[in-house]
Amino acid sequence: MDQALLTEVFTRLADGFVTTLEIFALTLLIALPLGLIMSFGSMSKFLPLKYAVRFLVWVVRGSPLMIQLILVFYGPGLLGQWALDLVANGNTNAVIIWLSNIGVMERFVAVIIAFSVNYACYFSEIYRGGIESIPKGQYEAGQVLGMTKTQVFFKVVLMQVVKRIIPPMSNEIITLVKDTSLARVIAVYELIWAGETFIKLKGIIWPLIATAIFYLAFSGLLTFVFGKIEKKLDYYKT
Amino acid sequence: MSVLEVKDLKKSFGKTDVLKGVSFNLEKGEVLSIIGSSGSGKTTILRCINQLETPDSGFISVGGEVFFDGNLEKENTKERRRKQLLVGLVFQDFHLFPQYNVLKNVTLAAELLAKERADYKQNKKAIHDEIIEKAKAILGKVGLSEKLTNYPCELSGGQKQRVSIARALMLEPEVLFFDEPTSALDPELTGEILKVIKSLAEENMTMVIVTHEMSFAKAVSSKVIFMDNGVIEEEGTPEEVFDNPKSQRTKEFISKFSD
Numbered sequence: 001m002d003q004a005l006l007t008e009v010f011t012r013l014a015d016g017f018v019t020t021l022e023i024f025a026l027t028l029l030i031a032l033p034l035g036l037i038m039s040f041g042s043m044s045k046f047l048p049l050k051y052a053v054r055f056l057v058w059v060v061r062g063s064p065l066m067i068q069l070i071l072v073f074y075g076p077g078l079l080g081q082w083a084l085d086l087v088a089n090g091n092t093n094a095v096i097i098w099l100s101n102i103g104v105m106e107r108f109v110a111v112i113i114a115f116s117v118n119y120a121c122y123f124s125e126i127y128r129g130g131i132e133s134i135p136k137g138q139y140e141a142g143q144v145l146g147m148t149k150t151q152v153f154f155k156v157v158l159m160q161v162v163k164r165i166i167p168p169m170s171n172e173i174i175t176l177v178k179d180t181s182l183a184r185v186i187a188v189y190e191l192i193w194a195g196e197t198f199i200k201l202k203g204i205i206w207p208l209i210a211t212a213i214f215y216l217a218f219s220g221l222l223t224f225v226f227g228k229i230e231k232k233l234d235y236y237k238t
Numbered sequence: 239m240s241v242l243e244v245k246d247l248k249k250s251f252g253k254t255d256v257l258k259g260v261s262f263n264l265e266k267g268e269v270l271s272i273i274g275s276s277g278s279g280k281t282t283i284l285r286c287i288n289q290l291e292t293p294d295s296g297f298i299s300v301g302g303e304v305f306f307d308g309n310l311e312k313e314n315t316k317e318r319r320r321k322q323l324l325v326g327l328v329f330q331d332f333h334l335f336p337q338y339n340v341l342k343n344v345t346l347a348a349e350l351l352a353k354e355r356a357d358y359k360q361n362k363k364a365i366h367d368e369i370i371e372k373a374k375a376i377l378g379k380v381g382l383s384e385k386l387t388n389y390p391c392e393l394s395g396g397q398k399q400r401v402s403i404a405r406a407l408m409l410e411p412e413v414l415f416f417d418e419p420t421s422a423l424d425p426e427l428t429g430e431i432l433k434v435i436k437s438l439a440e441e442n443m444t445m446v447i448v449t450h451e452m453s454f455a456k457a458v459s460s461k462v463i464f465m466d467n468g469v470i471e472e473e474g475t476p477e478e479v480f481d482n483p484k485s486q487r488t489k490e491f492i493s494k495f496s497d
């Protein structure tokens with residue numbers, strides 16, 4: 001095997017891998033806190049909020065991420081175009097005029113929005129399960145010790161929730177590593193695309209197989225990290 | 239003036255009337271035991287006074303502060319928290335914070351309260367040290383000086399309950415409430431808890447104890463209430479209630495424990 005080909009394959013795969021990593025990291029950065037906020041929404045005593053959040057979770061979890069990616073990418077642009085046509089035909093409605101300014105979505109931005117919302121929905125359900133599994137007595141103990149609700153949540157409940165949700169969260173996060181490959185449906189050049197290029201370009205398939213090694217190594221690393229965290233939280237039992 | 243006043247307290251859950259008008263007073267330094275069969279409303283009284291349940295009607299005051307007077311208008315949370323510190327509650331199932339060691343379980347609430355003090359920023363270190371020292375002293379008193387760095391999961395039931403008593407004492411409540419403090423313990427462990435409560439009684443701590451330990455209630459209390467079906471069936475000194483019960487229901491209940 002010649003050196004030049006190896007270098008080219010490696011460079012391209014590394015290129016794709018960087019994008020994969022970016023999608024992964026940014027999605028987590030947004031979806032982890034967004035999911036927590038959504039979980040509060042889905043447990044809210046204010047029923048319209050609760051049902052709105054649960055409806056969103058149902059729709060997002062119930063439909064393919066691939067469709068969501070396509071809709072987020074094409075949707076705004078098509079909406080803008082539709083409004084623009086109306087304006088061209090003499091429509092002077094302020095909302096329509098405002099809508100007509102919407103341009104085509106940046107591909108990478110669309111990917112991050114779709115992934116973040118999708119994963120936030122899954123995370124919110126994991127958080128909700130974790131929070132609801134904490135015995136009422138913990139809240140009551142905090143209350144009779146004069147703590148505020150915020151203090152009870154952050155000082156008493158949160159750490160116990162974290163311990164309980166580590167296994168399901170690591171599941172989702174490892175799934176996210178592989179889901180990043182869906183970004184290619186709106187032409188974001190990620191790892192698998194990089195590998196597949198060589199089938200079309202050079203008629204060789206091993207670079208595509210090599211991408212699997214990246215995924216394996218990465219999820220291996222995550223498994224290791226989560227194992228460490230679990231071990232670290234092992235000093236107490238709930 | 240009584241340190242604790244409860245007047246015509248009523249509470250129902252759905253269609254079940256759990257408290258049907260309960261009234262009693264407690265003077266400073268008194269120890270009140272509330273006895274009665276399960277479902278008679280004992281625990282609900284404690285939960286109402288400790289603001290864990292909102293009564294339907296009646297009146298509750300602790301240390302001269304009105305906790306509840308039938309007015310369901312929402313009190314601001316700051317007021318509510320300030321009053322909350324006048325009472326302390328020891329739960330049947332301890333409810334310790336599993337992720338913190340024994341010392342931190344006892345200091346946590348005090349540390350959080352200290353942060354609200356105006357002089358906290360200047361005297362951070364001194365305040366912190368003071369809290370630690372106080373907690374260590376209280377834990378010493380309940381016999382847990384050796385367990386400061388242990389986690390709740392490493393303790394026996396009796397030790398856990400002593401931590402939870404220390405945790406409540408740390409905030410120096412006017413009245414300390416115990417909700418069946420030995421019911422979740424193995425019989426051989428109840429003695430250590432009863433000893434702690436007895437020593438608190440000797441220091442004139444005002445306490446209300448819901449319990450099934452009749453001989454203990456008799457020995458430690460200055461006043462006993464027998465609850466039956468949501469009302470106070472009989473009340474008086476331990477001698478009156480245990481040795482010369484007037485009501486038939488009380489007689490039947492006491493006799494079940496006398497063998």
